[in-house]
Amino acid sequence: MLILVSYDVSTETAAGRRRLRHVAKVCLNYGQRVQKSVFECKVNLAQMETLKAELLDEIDEKEDSLRIYRITEPLEKNLMEFGKFKAVDFEDTLIV
Structure with missing residues (x-):
């Protein structure tokens, strides 16, 4: 299945900037960036649940x-x- 993941992470603090980097890295493990905070991911149901849990x-x-x-x-x-x-x-x- 194809899913679209979008996020908005507060970057007002150092912890927020760290979260932003980590969220992007998680998404890159499952798909491709199509905009700064939007990823297209081709996953099966189990991968989607794992991705959701990681995020x-x-x-x-x-x-x-x-x-x-x-x-x-x-x-x-x-x-x-x-x-x-x-x-x-x-x-x-797709090699990540």
Whole structure:
């Protein structure tokens, strides 16, 4: 399944800046960055649960926000791309 992960981490403190780096690193282990705080991830259900748990371990729910959207298939009907950025073909091997 394709999911979209977006987050907003408060960076007013050193701890917040650390959380931001850690959240981005977790997301990079599962997918590709499409904007500064938005990642596309091709995962199965177990990987999604693991990703969610890892992200919830990193964020401070009182200061930060996290959203995970499941993009329903068929992708051709639910995903439109414009501009110079082109997504990685998730059917190929993705090495992180």
